[in-house]
Amino acid sequence: MxxxxxxxxxxxxxxxxxxxxxxxxxxxxxxxxxxxxxxxxxxxxxxxxxxxxxxxxxxxxxxxxxxxxxxxxxxxxxxxxxxxxxxxxxxxxxxxxxxxxxxxxxxxxxxxxxxxxxxxxxxxxxxxxxxxxxxxxxxxxxxxxxxxxxxxxxxxxxxxxxxxxxxxxxxxxxxxxxxxSDNKALLTLPDSAVTAVDKAIATHIVQQIPDGACIQLGIGGMPNAVGKLIARSELKNLGVHTEMLADSYLEMFEAGKITNSEKAMDRGKMVYSFALGSQRLYDFLDNNPACASYAVDYTNGLFNIAANDRVVSINNALEVDLYGQVSSESAGFRHITGTGGQFDFAYGAYHSKGGQSFICLSSTTRDPAGNLVSRIKPVFDPGTVVTLPRSITQYVVTEFGMVSLKGKSTWERAEALISIAHPDFRDDLVREAEGMRIWCAANRNDEVLHMVGACA
The missing domain is CATH 3.40.1080.10 (Glutaconate Coenzyme A-transferase)
Incomplete structure (x- = not known):
């Protein structure tokens, strides 16, 4: 033919x-x-x-x-x-x-x-x-x-x-x-630098991952840190069902952590919709029957995500407010990226049997003037886009701990999120929460507040 x-x-x-x-x-x-x-x-x-x-x-x-x-x-x-x-x-x-x-x-x-x-x-x-x-x-x-x-x-x-x-x-x-065409070389991404904060956040998460989990990682230093920790861990028989395939998956695969043997869907296959990373990753994908490319309505289909047991979804955020809303797209009126599959996997992972959805961010960043500011905020600035509504957010993780927001009232959410904010900003956040009427007598003293950072 x-x-x-x-x-x-x-x-x-x-x-x-x-x-x-x-x-x-x-x-x-x-x-x-x-x-x-x-x-x-x-x-x-x-x-x-x-x-x-x-x-x-x-x-x-x-x-x-x-x-x-x-x-x-x-x-x-x-x-x-x-x-x-x-x-x-x-x-x-x-x-x-x-x-x-x-x-x-x-x-x-x-x-x-x-x-x-x-x-x-x-x-x-x-x-x-x-x-x-x-x-x-x-x-x-x-x-x-x-x-x-x-x-x-x-x-x-x-x-x-x-x-x-x-x-x-x-x-x-x-x-x-x-x-x-002119056969221009494909865009490659350098290996994301892993900071001490990334490592601290990754450590909180990896401790929660069970054997046989089905992994979805977002892009950036923190998910890359999770992949590196998994590659050096004792975890086994992990699966992959993700929108983006990055070098961290290759590292886990080469370390023998990924077998895809316990997946309910596409057993034996790493399922993905697009890849971004090194030339080594692109070479790995070429004609590789261990990997399966699908359109995004399959990889990110909510029922398809949830069909696998123990789905673990790990994504970055820019800011989280005291209600538990997540912004991963804009800083005020400045648009930075997009919703992507964060909503898809946060929702789908939670509905997977034994699944977990993690939203990760460093507790602080620097504003344009160089001032240290909290990424856990009372409310978002005008124009800031909400990527995850508060009803969808499950775990939020910073270098100071991890909290679950599912099923919690507004005062419980405020208490939990303040407990993993940077200590320098906690008192101000408490005062703001009081003014927002999401802080009440049930919120206990500072000693208890500082103890809440463990996973709820």
Whole structure:
């Protein structure tokens, strides 16, 4: 079975491919490392002849060329489902807009709510069966392609072939145009620095993880610290069902901690939707049958998460207020990232048999003036986005301890959270809680307050 003739008939230059975009179109990019950087640069070169072209992306690696075009020109309107560092900078300049959503609903938006004129996605080279693999960024690419009027694939030889799972590729028969790119190297992430605070938080969490747990880790130094501790622990027969696969999973796998042998779903497989990390991680995923790439409505589907026993979900936060609301997306009106799958896994893990959801943050940070401020706050600043409502939050962890908020009244929550705040801020938080009427006679003296930091 040969598809080379069809491939060659659909092959064209990047500039010819982007000529398919017309004024007023909606253009969707592939996600993360499968964003079409080569086609993006070509599309931006048409800025003098296009107007009102709306682009949707998801964590573009760096700053998209179309987002560099002056927004006041009216040529491009750039939008993102989840900010990368480059998109955060574009947002600060007024050239990027955020699309609020919870990650598992991404495919349904394209199947129910949205319209796409042109889809552009970076893929692995076509295989002998005519398939272009989405590589390390499955996400909701299939749903976009099924919705799109025109489909353009940007072939990059550095994209690993990530086996499914499901919905991990597009066939040549579904593609309108093939563009062979400059084969730019994929974005890699340096090993996240692990601080003493990260280690302290990780220690609290790892002590709670049972053998046979199914692990989901977010991105950053603290989840990386958890992975390193697990790799050196006595834990065994761990499983993986996650949205993001990072180097910490590779470290745990190589240490023999991950076997996926006790999972109820996809036994024997590490299930994920996208990967971000080192080149070594990408090489590990290439043609590896121990790993399964799925669309995000599968990995982050609430019932799918809960179907595995002992799911342990570990995610970062920016701030937590005394009601137990979690903000992981913005600082006031400055948008930083997105909801991602934090809600999905916090909810799904809690409903797993023996499952646990951990929200982690250092007790303090520095404000723009360099002043030390508490990350446990009475209330959020105006504009701050709530990622987890107070009814969803289970465990909150800082370097000073871990508390459970499930089933607790407002005064119990305030007491628990203040007990794991930095000691320098606890008295002020008590006074604020009193003014908020979530501190009462049942809240005991300071000696008891300082004892509450153990897991409730």
């Amino acid at each position: 040969g598809f080379s003739s069809e491939y060659n008939n659909k092959l064209m230059s990047a500039m010819d491919a982007v000529s398919m975009v017309h004024p007023g179109d909606w253009v969707d990019y592939g996600a993360f490392c499968c964003a079409p950087e080569y086609l993006d640069a070509a599309l931006a070169m048409r800025q003098d002849e296009l107007w009102d072209v709306k682009v949707r992306a998801l964590a573009f690696p760096g700053v998209a060329a179309v987002a560099k075009v002056a927004p006041e020109s009216g040529c491009f309107v750039y939008n993102s489902w989840h900010f990368s560092s480059g998109e955060r900078k574009s947002h600060d300049r007024g050239s990027c807009h955020f699309i609020p959503f919870v990650y598992h609903e991404g495919p349904s938006h394209y199947r129910q709510n949205l319209h796409c004129d042109v889809c552009m996605v970076r893929t692995a080279p076509m295989d002998s069966f005519g398939n272009f693999n989405f590589g390390i960024a499955n996400s909701f690419q299939r749903a976009i392609i099924e919705n799109a009027r025109k489909v353009i694939v940007e072939v990059n030889e550095n994209i690993p072939r990530c086996l499914g799972g499901a919905e991990e590729s597009v066939h040549i028969s579904e593609v309108d145009v093939v563009v062979e």
